[in-house]
Amino acid sequence: MQYLSTDLSPRERYKILTSFVLPRPIAWVTTTSGTGIVNAAPFSFFNVLGEDPPLCVFAINLRPDGRVKDTLVNIRRAGEFVVHITDEPLAEAMHETGGDFPPEISEPDHLGLRLAPSRMIAVPRLADAPFAMECKTWQLIDVNGDRVLVLGEGLAFHIRDELWDTEKMRVAMELFHPIGRMFADRYCRTNDRMDFPPAKGAG
Known part of the structure; x- marks a missing residue:
C-alpha cells in the first residue's frame, strides 16, 4: 500500500500518522x-528537541468547530506553561482533561x-x-492557520x-511507568521493556 501525501485529505494523513508513529509521548x-x-x-503530537537550551514542542489544533483551545489562548497571553509526563496512576485523569471543558471550568479542580x-x-x-x-514560550509557529506549534x-x-x-543522574525505571498514546482513545503501558548490549562501531 502506498500513498502520496498530496493525494490524501488532512484527516486521512492524520489517521495514517497516528496509526503508525507509535507510541507517542503525551504532553499534559x-x-x-x-x-x-x-x-x-493533553497533547500527543509532542516531544523534546534538545538540551541546550532544553526545548520541547507540541501541536495545538483548532477544535473541530474552529474554536481556539484554552491552552493556546493562555500561552499567547502569558507566554508560560508547564509540561507534565503522565504515568499509569494518572492516566485516566489525563484522558479526562482532554474533554471539551468551558474556559471557566478548571480541569484540575473538577x-x-x-x-x-x-x-x-x-x-x-x-x-x-x-x-x-516549567516552560516559557520560545517560539510559536502558525501552520496553515489551523494549528500552532508551541516551542x-x-x-x-x-x-x-x-x-x-x-548521584548517578539516572531514573529508577522499575518505579517509573509512563504511558504512551496509540490512536483514537487507545494508550499503551511501558512495562514490557528490553535491553541490548552497546552497539559495535558507529553507523
Missing part, C-alpha cells in the same frame, strides 16, 4: 487564564487533581505528576523523589 500541559483559572489538557506552585513561572504544576517541566524552553524540572538517583 497546565496554563492559567487571565482570571486565574488553571487549565490542564477532577480533584492536586496543584503545587512552580518556581520560575506563575502557572502551577500538577503535584502528583512523575515529571514536570517551550525548560526553566525548571520537578521529579518525583523516588524516581531519581541524584
Whole structure:
C-alpha cells in the first residue's frame, strides 16, 4: 500500500500518522487564564528537541468547530506553561482533561487533581505528576492557520523523589511507568521493556 501525501485529505494523513508513529509521548500541559483559572489538557503530537537550551514542542489544533483551545489562548497571553509526563496512576485523569471543558471550568479542580506552585513561572504544576517541566514560550509557529506549534524552553524540572538517583543522574525505571498514546482513545503501558548490549562501531 502506498500513498502520496498530496493525494490524501488532512484527516486521512492524520489517521495514517497516528496509526503508525507509535507510541507517542503525551504532553499534559497546565496554563492559567487571565482570571486565574488553571487549565490542564493533553497533547500527543509532542516531544523534546534538545538540551541546550532544553526545548520541547507540541501541536495545538483548532477544535473541530474552529474554536481556539484554552491552552493556546493562555500561552499567547502569558507566554508560560508547564509540561507534565503522565504515568499509569494518572492516566485516566489525563484522558479526562482532554474533554471539551468551558474556559471557566478548571480541569484540575473538577477532577480533584492536586496543584503545587512552580518556581520560575506563575502557572502551577500538577503535584502528583512523575515529571514536570516549567516552560516559557520560545517560539510559536502558525501552520496553515489551523494549528500552532508551541516551542517551550525548560526553566525548571520537578521529579518525583523516588524516581531519581541524584548521584548517578539516572531514573529508577522499575518505579517509573509512563504511558504512551496509540490512536483514537487507545494508550499503551511501558512495562514490557528490553535491553541490548552497546552497539559495535558507529553507523
